Amino acid sequence: MKNFKQLVLAAALAAPFMAQADLKAMDDSTLASVTGQDGISIAGDFSGSIGNVAYTDDGGALNLNDIDITGFTIDDNAPLTVDVVTTSITPVGGGAAVATKQLAIGLPAMTGTVSVGKINVGGAYSAGALTGGSNIGGLAISDINMSGSTIKVWGH
Structure with a gap:
């Protein structure tokens, strides 16, 4: 056990020196050609569901179920x-005018569909449920494209 502890201690002491073993000085001309990256990019496939959206007015209701x-996809080659x-x-x-730092979120082209299975009008909405009313069908919104949009966020 004593030998194991000594091995762990030796490895811990040597690690910082091994991490720096490959560092090399750069002259000004080499350093001038170095570029860095900032910000982050987000890509992926997104989907979800909403059980109910209700609008009520004087006891009447419009209910989306x-x-x-x-199918919302943000491609790797055109990320958020x-x-x-x-x-x-x-x-x-x-x-x-004041120079203000802002968080800028650039929205890409996205494909996908938002669909509403049932649209009910009339009746009443209470305690999370629609009573009465008529189903007038459904709705689908496809190929939503937010490309070129930017959202900026900052404190004041």
Whole structure:
């Protein structure tokens, strides 16, 4: 057991030196050609469902049931991007513009469908359920494209 502890201690002491073993100095001309990356990219396949969306007005209701969000794909070669940018913003009420750091979310082209299984109108909606009313069919929204849109978020 004593030999094992000594081996672990020796490895722990040697690790920092081994990690730096390949570091090499760079001259100015080599360093000038180095580029870095910032921000993150997000890609993937997304889907979900919503059981019910209800709009009520004076006791009447519009009820959307069985909502499915399917087939939304954000491709690796055109991802959602998240970056920090600086924008010059004039305060509300005027004054000098202020350089403001913002979180910028770039939305890509997305494919997919949002479908509503049932649209019910009339009747009443209470305690999470529609009573009465008429089913007037369903709805599908396809090929939603948010390409080129940017959402910016910052504190004030």
